[in-house]
Amino acid sequence: MYPQRPEGFDGLGYRGREEPGGLGKPFSSSAELGHWVSSPPDIPGSRNLHWGEKTPQFGAATPLGGGLNEEAFPGEQLNRFAGFGIGLASLFTENVLAHPCIVLRRQCQVNYHAKNYHLTPFTIVNIMYSINKTQGPRALWKGMGSTFIVQGITLGAEGIISEFTPLPRELSHKWSLRQIGGHLLLKGLxxxxxxxxxxxxxxxxxxxxxxxxxxxILDCVKEGIGRVMGLGVPHSKRLLPLIALTFPTVLHGVVHYVISSIIQKFVLLLLKREASHRLPTESTNSVQNMLDAYFPELIASFVASLCADVMLYPLETVLHRLHIQGTRTIIDNTDFGYEVLPINTQYEGMRDCINTIKRDEGMLGFYKGFGAVVVQYTLHVAILQLTKIIYTTLLQNVA
Incomplete structure (x- = not known):
């Protein structure tokens, strides 16, 4: 599972930081001011990328200009507010506005009965409308609280394990294979x-x-503990033991983290190189400085998450089917939106699940509900672009 997270994710938020040895000047003074962007994972496996760059304490950085105080920069407070607002918009979009896409995506993935695979965003939007019409908007935001709980447990577990073990939570620039192995082991645990x-x-x-x-609100915690202890709601005999789910779960989480890490670092390098070659003008300098300070990490995070989700979508489908088997779950009929269906699969494990999907549903069966991914990331990029336009306009007016 993913989980990860892109550059500079540190606990509940990630802060802008200088890149030692980067190409040209990292960014403007705005980049040195503490700014927060929080983008927690929606499934286990922290996706934070720590490559040894120590996060400066908020307010510790000194603005360029030496002894000049904040009064000399009338737009400084707006710059800070812009960074906070951009990050908040990204967080809100990824975890709240996009939640209906996550709900439909997962329902399609576990629905082996479905004749309509919903590979395009058009059919997904139609089924969302049908479910909203028959069950109300609450049906599209169900389980949102539990996803935040899982994110908190993931972040807390990673912090505790790294605190009491020699497994590194961050990788330094002078990393070794041993450090990488310990870091990935931490993600797996x-x-x-x-x-x-x-x-x-x-x-x-x-x-x-x-x-x-x-x-x-805490049913997720109670059910999780009950699953470990073998207590709680009775399950069928087809329920797979947690030990059988460990390998696919860890595989998805670690591979997703590795893919998103590599792509995120690569995209960030390209954006920094582009910024270093850009020739600033007096009329656009302050606005461009703000964009250079806050948007590169967001864009790199967005691209990395999108690529990892697309590449590992078939594995995620298999993983969700294995997790849901034997739990006596009743899902919505994703062909019509106004009926319900039981989940009564009988997969013996990961290999059997892959072979069964390939035989009964074809290769496209691994991509059921993929249209929801398109809607999710289209919505995300639209909100980011809208936020960018709003704050660019504000900063231009101030300047």
Missing amino acids: TCVVAMPFYSASLIETVQSEIIRDNPG
Whole structure:
């Protein structure tokens, strides 16, 4: 599972930082001011990228200009507010506005009955409308609280494990194969700790609103602990033990992290190189400085997450089917949007699941619900672009 996270993700937020040895000047003075962007993962496996760059404390950096105080920069406070607003818009889009896409995406992935694979965004939007019409808007935001709980457990587990073990949470620039191995082992252990809670969260997001009771905010934690202890709601004999889910869970989380890390660093390098070659003008300098300070990490994070999600979508489909099997879950009929279907698969493991999907549903069966990914990231880039336009206009007016 993913999980990760792009450049500079540190706990509940990531801060802008200088890149030692980077090409040209890193960015403007705005980049040296502490700014926060939070983008936690929606499934286990922290996706934060720590490559040894120590995060400066907020307010510790000194603006360029030596002894000049803040009064000499009338737009400085607006710059800070812009960075916070841009990050908040990204966080809100990824975890709230895009949640209906996550719900439909997962329901399509586990629905082996479905005749309509929803590979395009047009059919996904249509089925969203049908479900909203028959069950109300609440059906599209179900399980959102549990996804935040899983994110918190993931981040907390990673921090605790790294604190009490020699496994590095960050990689220095002078990394070694041993450090990389320990770092990836930390990610794998984090996936294992979050795995039962992720299973409970998955059930909440795909369970049909028609037949489910109102879940409590901590039901995800209770169900996760019950899954580990073998207590709680009775499950069928087809329920796979957690030990059988460990390998696919860790595989998805670690591979997703590695892919997003590599792509994110590559995109960020390209953006920095482009910024270093750009010739500033007096009329656009302050605005461009703000964009150079806040947008490169967001763009790199967005591209890395998109590429990793697309590349690992088939593995995610297999993973979700294995997690949901035997839990007696009833999902919405994604062909029509007004009926319910039981999940009664009988996969023996990861290999059997892959072979069964390939035989019964074809290769496109691994991409059921892919249209939801297109809608999700289209919405995300639209919000980022709108936020960029708003703050560019504000800064131009101030300047």
